[in-house]
Amino acid sequence: MAPGEHDIRAQWERIDAWMRSHGARPVECRPAADPEQLESLADELGIDLPADLRAWWSLAGLCRDNWIPVAFAPETWADALEMREIQLQVADDEDWSDPGMDARMRFDPAFLPIGMSPGGDSLIVDLRADAGQFGAVLFWDHETWKLDVPLWESVGAMLRDAAQALETRSRVLLGHAARGGSAEEPSFGYVAADGWLTWEPELPPAP
Numbered sequence: 547m548a549p550g551e552h553d554i555r556a557q558w559e560r561i562d563a564w565m566r567s568h569g570a571r572p573v574e575c576r577p578a579a580d581p582e583q584l585e586s587l588a589d590e591l592g593i594d595l596p597a598d599l600r601a602w603w604s605l606a607g608l609c610r611d612n613w614i615p616v617a618f619a620p621e622t623w624a625d626a627l628e629m630r631e632i633q634l635q636v637a638d639d640e641d642w643s644d645p646g647m648d649a650r651m652r653f654d655p656a657f658l659p660i661g662m663s664p665g666g667d668s669l670i671v672d673l674r675a676d677a678g679q680f681g682a683v684l685f686w687d688h689e690t691w692k693l694d695v696p697l698w699e700s701v702g703a704m705l706r707d708a709a710q711a712l713e714t715r716s717r718v719l720l721g722h723a724a725r726g727g728s729a730e731e732p733s734f735g736y737v738a739a740d741g742w743l744t745w746e747p748e749l750p751p752a753p
Contacts (some may be wrong), residue, residue, distance in 0.1 A: 549617075549635075551597075551601035551605075552606070552734065553598070553601075553702055554598055554602055554605055554701070554702060555600035555605060557570065557705035557706050557708075557709050558607075558608060558705060559707035560615070560712075560713065561705065561709050561712060562607070562609065563716055564594055564709070564712040564713060565613070565712075565737065565743055568736075569737050569741065570579070570737045570741055570742070570743055571584070571740075571741030571742065573587070573609055573610065573611045574696075575606070575607050575608055575610060576603055576608045576609070576610040576620050576622055577604070577607060577622060577718065578606040578607075578608070579603040579622070579717045580604075581604075583603075583623055583624075584600050584603060584604070584623065587623050587626075587627060588616065589642070590627060590657075591642045591656070591673065593656060593673045593675075595669070595673075596673075596680070596681040596701070597678065598681070598685040598700055598701045598702040599658075599660070599671055599681065599701050601701075601703045602620075602660065603622070603623045605613070607633055608620055611664065611742065611743070612664060612710070612742070612743075613653045613706075614661050614669065614704070615707075615708055615711075615718045615719060615730070615733060616670050616718075616719075616730050616731070616733050616745040617663050617664060617737065617744075617745065618661030618662060618663050618668075619661060619662055619663075620661050620737075621645065621659055621660055621661055621662055625659075625662075626658055626659045626660060626669060629659040629662070629668065629683050630655075630657065630658055630659060633642045633657070633659075633668075633686075634653055634655060635651040636653070637652045637653045640652075641677060646726075651691040651692060651693075652691075653686070653691070654674060656672070656673040656675075657671075657672060657673070657684075657686065657690055658670060658672040658673055659673045659676075659681070659686070660701065666684040666688045667687055667688050668684060668685075668688065669683055669684070669685065669686070669697070670683070670685075670686045671683055671701065672684055672696070679696055679699070681695035681700045681701070682699050682700065683696060683697050683698040683699075683701060683703075683704050684696050684697060685697055685699065685708060685729035685730055686728075687729075693730075694722075694727045694728060694729035695722065695725045695726060695727040696720060696722070696725075696727075697722045697727070697729060697730060698721070698722070703721075705740060708735070711734070711735055712735045713735065715749070717732035717733055717734055717747075718733055718734075718735065718745065719731070719732045719733065720732050726731055731747050732747065733745040733746050733747050734746060734747070734748065734749045736750065738750075
């Protein structure tokens with residue numbers, strides 16, 4: 547078993563068990579990547595992927611619904627690479643000589659999407675070697691392009707936070723808020739009447 551794989555699997559199993567026990571509807575799973583595919587991805591990026599990110603994409607049985615706080619569906623490694631290319635092309639098409647544009651907001655080649663929201667925003671893993679937050683998970687707003695402090699310090703931390711919040715009926719993303727972040731609001735997770743795991747700042751009244 548690769549480094550980090552056991553913890554990633556254990557945290558997902560906690561989340562999956564909670565959803566099943568609370569009546570979440572079953573959905574199809576995201577296909578798992580094999581080692582050769584992940585090596586191809588690392589070669590394409592020219593970056594050695596963090597162990598927990600490799601474990602994340604190697605994980606079988608992962609629900610592909612929008613269950614990641616607060617409403618993100620996990621991307622396959624191939625979709626992640628495609629979305630990265632799209633974001634880089636969008637950045638290339640901008641006129642960065644315009645005084646109203648700030649080149650510091652440009653999508654970086656070392657950003658790798660791992661999740662997508664229904665509205666087109668992304669969760670990205672920061673793989674910049676010099677940013678001091680290698681492997682951190684950030685919110686990428688496809689309209690404002692503004693980066694906040696990390697939502698989580700790693701993919702593993704993302705899963706542990708979600709599992710803990712669900713099991714204890716507490717809010718996810720409290721660490722993000724404590725660091726001064728406001729990209730996503732601390733939220734409770736619950737299974738809505740339609741069977742989907744939903745994250746909101748307040749729990750709905752008990753039926």
